[in-house]
Amino acid sequence: MSYPFPHISPVWSRSNDMVAVRGEGAYLYDQNGKRYLDFTTGIGVTNTGHCHPNVVRAIQEQAARLIHGQANIVMHQPMLDLVEELKQVLHPSLDGFFFSNSGAEAVEGAVKLARMATGRPNVVVFQGSFHGRTVATMSLTTSKTIYRGGYQPLMPGVFVAPYPYAYRYGWEAEQTAQWCLNELEFLLMSQTAPHETAAFLVEPVLGEGGYVVPPASFLRGLREIADRHDILLICDEVQSGFGRTGKWFAYEHSGVRPDIVTLAKGLASGMPISGLAAPLDLMARWTPGSHGGTYGGNAVAAAAAVATIRTIREEKLIENARARGAQLLAGLGHLQEAFPHMIGEVRGLGLMIGVEFRGPGRAPLAERAKAAVQAAFARGLMLLTCGTYGNVVRWIPPLIVSEAQIAEGLEIFRQALGEC
Numbered sequence: 531m532s533y534p535f536p537h538i539s540p541v542w543s544r545s546n547d548m549v550a551v552r553g554e555g556a557y558l559y560d561q562n563g564k565r566y567l568d569f570t571t572g573i574g575v576t577n578t579g580h581c582h583p584n585v586v587r588a589i590q591e592q593a594a595r596l597i598h599g600q601a602n603i604v605m606h607q608p609m610l611d612l613v614e615e616l617k618q619v620l621h622p623s624l625d626g627f628f629f630s631n632s633g634a635e636a637v638e639g640a641v642k643l644a645r646m647a648t649g650r651p652n653v654v655v656f657q658g659s660f661h662g663r664t665v666a667t668m669s670l671t672t673s674k675t676i677y678r679g680g681y682q683p684l685m686p687g688v689f690v691a692p693y694p695y696a697y698r699y700g701w702e703a704e705q706t707a708q709w710c711l712n713e714l715e716f717l718l719m720s721q722t723a724p725h726e727t728a729a730f731l732v733e734p735v736l737g738e739g740g741y742v743v744p745p746a747s748f749l750r751g752l753r754e755i756a757d758r759h760d761i762l763l764i765c766d767e768v769q770s771g772f773g774r775t776g777k778w779f780a781y782e783h784s785g786v787r788p789d790i791v792t793l794a795k796g797l798a799s800g801m802p803i804s805g806l807a808a809p810l811d812l813m814a815r816w817t818p819g820s821h822g823g824t825y826g827g828n829a830v831a832a833a834a835a836v837a838t839i840r841t842i843r844e845e846k847l848i849e850n851a852r853a854r855g856a857q858l859l860a861g862l863g864h865l866q867e868a869f870p871h872m873i874g875e876v877r878g879l880g881l882m883i884g885v886e887f888r889g890p891g892r893a894p895l896a897e898r899a900k901a902a903v904q905a906a907f908a909r910g911l912m913l914l915t916c917g918t919y920g921n922v923v924r925w926i927p928p929l930i931v932s933e934a935q936i937a938e939g940l941e942i943f944r945q946a947l948g949e950c
């Protein structure tokens with residue numbers, strides 16, 4: 531595709547040349563007034579839909595009152611309110627908070643906290659993970675080589691264990707999870723000793739790496755191994771958080787308590803704010819002044835986050851995510867039956883669903899996935915791909931999505947599959 535915006539850096543790879551001028555609910559509108567069903571939600575950000583009135587009102591009112599109150603200098607009410615809201619939705623042990631601007635900053639902060647609190651240097655990540663694009667977080671990222679190629683050397687002290695991507699291995703889910711846990715134990719015996727390992731950093735549902743849902747036994751196993759060695763368990767909920775998977779956080783599906791949780795994307799419906807939550811006694815081991823940032827916990831963004839959390843609760847959007855997720859999963863399952871030569875697997879939790887394109891001999895069909903996304907776009911449905919091969923079409927509709935909109939999205943996708 532030719533690049534129509536010559537002064538915007540081409541480092542932003544683009545899937546289309548649309549200029550979005552307005553967003554409302556599940557829809558985006560372009561310059562010509564054409565309406566698109568946005569099932570990308572800006573990569574899992576606008577969970578309450580575009581420009582939810584509650585969020586808009588909170589932003590407008592806070593912008594007129596106080597825009598910036600720097601956290602080292604003053605405290606402001608939206609941050610205090612946000613802490614109260616987060617305490618209600620996270621595990622009760624996670625009662626200490628730090629705020630930053632992006633998902634990568636949240637993950638980097640979590641790793642810095644883990645290193646300082648444990649006095650240990652190394653971190654174990656899991657194959658296929660995506661944690662961000664700063665030097666530290668791209669070093670923790672293994673979903674695609676494009677994120678690291680040309681930027682070496684990376685941050686040392688990162689070790690990679692397998693993630694239970696059962697379909698890729700061609701094994702049964704529980705067997706794959708057990709194999710992964712065994713490999714992790716082996717890694718601790720062979721490459722990074724427990725007394726040198728600060729944390730396991732894991733996405734409870736693999737995002738960018740292909741929308742892979744591990745069995746609950748995997749996270750439970752990680753917790754057990756971590757406890758045995760006093761290693762911290764960090765759950766990166768940047769993409770899977772805030773109702774996306776049909777619970778407030780994806781770690782809840784396995785009943786596991788993380789030591790640190792990273793938050794961003796869906797936290798504030800599009801305002802740039804991120805954060806991490808950890809027990810206060812762990813936070814107390816983080817030397818004051820050794821981490822921070824000018825904008826972290828910005829007042830307007832924090833007000834948007836408060837409005838977002840309240841809206842998710844009041845409008846029962848998590849219940850909706852479960853119901854609409856079941857509808858979408860079933861509909862995509864029918865499309866898999868109709869297009870078995872193209873679709874190898876449909877999987878997901880709540881409204882975080884992946885459609886993996888594989889051909890004969892399980893060959894990844896990246897071009898087909900891309901063609902399907904483009905054909906859907908031409909018909910007014912916005913989707914994204916993910917996965918190491920780029921052969922997984924990911925479905926991340928807003929949590930406000932209606933039954934009719936899911937049905938419309940499925941029908942457009944059926945036509946797009948027929949075309950490609």
Ligand SMILES: Cc1ncc(COP(=O)(O)O)c(C=O)c1O
Pocket residue numbers: 573632633634635637660661662663733737738766767768769770794795
């Ligand atoms: C699981 C996860 N962690 C971290 C990040 C990085 O977030 P950001 O792009 O806001 O830095 C992402 C972004 O997609 C993500 O999906």
